[in-house]
Amino acid sequence: MPLPLELWAEVFGYTDGICLGNLILVNRALGQEAERLLYRNVILRTRGSFHLFYQSIHACRRRAAIVTGIHISSLEDRADLDRIPSLLREFHNLRRLTLVLFEARLPQDHMSILQAILGVHFPSLSSFSIMSPLPLNDCFLNFLESHSHLQHLDLGSMQLLSGSDLSRFRYPPIRSLTCTSRLLAHLSPIVTSLTRLHIVSCSSSQLIRVAEQLGPQIVSLRLGSVYIPITTYAVNNDFASMSLYDVATRFPRLRFLQIDMGQVPEGPSC
Incomplete structure (x- = not known):
């Protein structure tokens, strides 16, 4: 007697990403459930994982709608960093975003990339976490102010840019x-x-x-x-x-x- 999908989903929850990737190929019903679990919360910590994920999203745009949480960290390759803004624009249902970037870089080298990332709007974003040596400037403030559904905000050790005026800034209802x-x-x-x-x-x-x-x-x-x-x-x-x-x-x-x-x-x- 075949198991209902709800039980398969419970079983799949104990498997790793490699196993879920293989389960996608079994059949359509199990594949859709495995795909949902694999792409719902994504953690990208290596160049290899970023490349595989980037290629899989562009091979099947439907997967981008599944992603509700993404954590990107420890990317050193400039080409990978340049791809982050265009990749993030695919995730219209994103609710949780964590960025741990530019730890070993000079701030001025990647200001344009960070500005491009913060220029992306996520209609459903409720949690935002960032670790960066760059100061909290107008670009960050505009990003925060434009996300009215933001409830959880993690700015780490970021400092306010010298001379910044917060008198007109209004935090979202965090x-x-x-x-x-x-x-x-x-x-x-x-x-x-x-x-x-x-x-x-x-x-x-x-x-x-x-x-x-x-x-x-x-x-x-x-x-x-x-x-x-x-x-x-x-x-x-x-x-x-x-x-x-x-x-x-x-x-x-x-x-x-x-x-x-x-x-x-x-x-x-x-």
């Missing part, structure tokens, strides 16, 4: 945000929908400022590379220190807390 404390300081007006916050690096004094800015609305808080001074230091004529009790008091709605603990020698709080 619910979770990952960024540095310095970038967070420019978050104005306050995004009232924000409830989950990951600060990539943070000192005690910076955490106090975050609490003043967003404390009443944060439900989940992660502090990466947080620096708790061995002694307290004067910040604006006040002593900056933050205990767990202070965190609970200043973030009254907090339900989840993760601290990636670090420590610095005696000296001014960073």
Whole structure:
């Protein structure tokens, strides 16, 4: 007695990409289910995987409609980088986009490529994550502002371009945000929908400022590379220190807390 497709889909969930690729060739019914699982969430970390995926999409454009999540990282070949914008334009149903690019490159070498990537509009994009040495400039801001359905935003360690004016910028109604404390300081007006916050690096004094800015609305808080001074230091004529009790008091709605603990020698709080 043949198994229903729902059970086959459950079985296929335990297989790898190579096996799913072979299952596509079995018959039409199983092939469509295997293809859906293979192309739904795509991770491209090597030149070989990028080439195979690029060729398969152009061989069958229908597959582009299946892709809802894509992670692209560690591409060093200039020809591959040049193909990324045209490839992304194929994904009209994309909801999750992660870019880890240009780690070993000079920023000016690839600014045009990044601008082309950020010039692509994804109507259904809800999650965007990027790691890049380039600063948060007008190109990034226009991209964020044009995606009104964005709910999860990960800017990593990106810094704001010197001299940038955020007075007219309006964040989309994001619910979770990952960024540095310095970038967070420019978050104005306050995004009232924000409830989950990951600060990539943070000192005690910076955490106090975050609490003043967003404390009443944060439900989940992660502090990466947080620096708790061995002694307290004067910040604006006040002593900056933050205990767990202070965190609970200043973030009254907090339900989840993760601290990636670090420590610095005696000296001014960073």
